[in-house]
Amino acid sequence: MEFKNIKFEVIGNICTITMSRPKALNALNRSALEELDQALDLIGKDKNLHLLVITGEGKAFVAGADIVEMSDMTTAEAASFSKFGADVFRRIEKLEMPVIAAVNGFALGGGCELAMCCDIRVASEKAKFGQPETGLGITPGFSGTQRLARLVGPGKAKELLFSCRVIDGREAERIGLVNQAVQHEVLMETVYGLAQEILGKGQIAVRYCKEAVNRGYETDMDTAMDIEKNLFALCFATEDQKEGMTAFTEKRKAEFKTR
Ligand code: CAA
Numbered sequence: 001m002e003f004k005n006i007k008f009e010v011i012g013n014i015c016t017i018t019m020s021r022p023k024a025l026n027a028l029n030r031s032a033l034e035e036l037d038q039a040l041d042l043i044g045k046d047k048n049l050h051l052l053v054i055t056g057e058g059k060a061f062v063a064g065a066d067i068v069e070m071s072d073m074t075t076a077e078a079a080s081f082s083k084f085g086a087d088v089f090r091r092i093e094k095l096e097m098p099v100i101a102a103v104n105g106f107a108l109g110g111g112c113e114l115a116m117c118c119d120i121r122v123a124s125e126k127a128k129f130g131q132p133e134t135g136l137g138i139t140p141g142f143s144g145t146q147r148l149a150r151l152v153g154p155g156k157a158k159e160l161l162f163s164c165r166v167i168d169g170r171e172a173e174r175i176g177l178v179n180q181a182v183q184h185e186v187l188m189e190t191v192y193g194l195a196q197e198i199l200g201k202g203q204i205a206v207r208y209c210k211e212a213v214n215r216g217y218e219t220d221m222d223t224a225m226d227i228e229k230n231l232f233a234l235c236f237a238t239e240d241q242k243e244g245m246t247a248f249t250e251k252r253k254a255e256f257k258t259r
Helices: 030-045 075-094 110-116 132-136 144-152 154-163 169-174 184-199 203-217 221-235 239-249
Strands: 006-011 014-019 051-056 060-062 099-103 106-108 120-124 128-130 180-182
Touching (some): 006 030, 014 030, 014 060, 014 184, 051 060, 051 110, 051 184, 060 110, 099 110, 099 184, 106 110, 110 120, 110 144, 120 184, 128 169, 132 154, 144 154, 169 180, 203 221, 203 239
8 A cells, every 4th residue: 555644664562653744844635644554554454463563754743633734624524523633543543452652852842642543652852742722722532631741640631731741752751641761772673672562472462452441441440351351351361371381391492473
């Protein structure tokens, strides 16, 4: 498939999507969101893929939703754009495999929102995070108010939303917006190192962990415990569970087959 706004690359079990619209610092217009959506279709169909990395080309991860495209939207068009973007990001959040955001630069507005729908965020210490929407007279539209509050707490989220303050990777790490900030030069090797660490584990179990955390986080504790119990039990129907435990008793490295 030919993409104009993203780069889609598969190496081994890892797919990397690079947001690539350099003339607008990778800003998300409708067409870029559509391509992201189509890329998710491709990923869902490829059984050999076990992990997705999302990053950006040049000095930006994503500098937000496209302000030029949004500038003359009607209320109905804004609602449709917001719903579409939020749905694509929700698909990323719900993708069975782990998704790591490698935040290389500006992650503003829709860019911060894209990073937040990923499971794990590793940032360059040079990255810049913020929700500048109120400075444009709008609110975030791709679920930023919701995920930011869940990640850093409502007080800090409101401070960032009300003030449009931009913070760097280290500050984002300090407030829990990203898992880790690293020197810019080692960002991608850190991300792929983490990816390999994850790929060395039982991938069905990894996916069930993602599902348990995501679904459990959105419900009450008793229901969440039930979700975990069911997924734990399902692991015992897999070859990976047999292999993982046999390898432990035989004091060797497990060879998982994702079955
Ligand atoms: N939409 C459209 N174009 C954008 C853009 C965006 N979000 N961000 C940058 N660009 C364009 C600029 O207009 C510029 O284009 P021209 O060369 O044609 O003038 C080009 O990208 C390069 O940008 P700058 O010259 O501004 O680069 P800089 O290094 O001086 O500044 C920046 C970088 C601080 C990120 C600045 O570009 C900026 O503030 N961008 C907007 C950030 C923003 O407000 N994002 C939130 C958008 S609203 C949103 O995302 C809502 C939502 O949740 C749905």
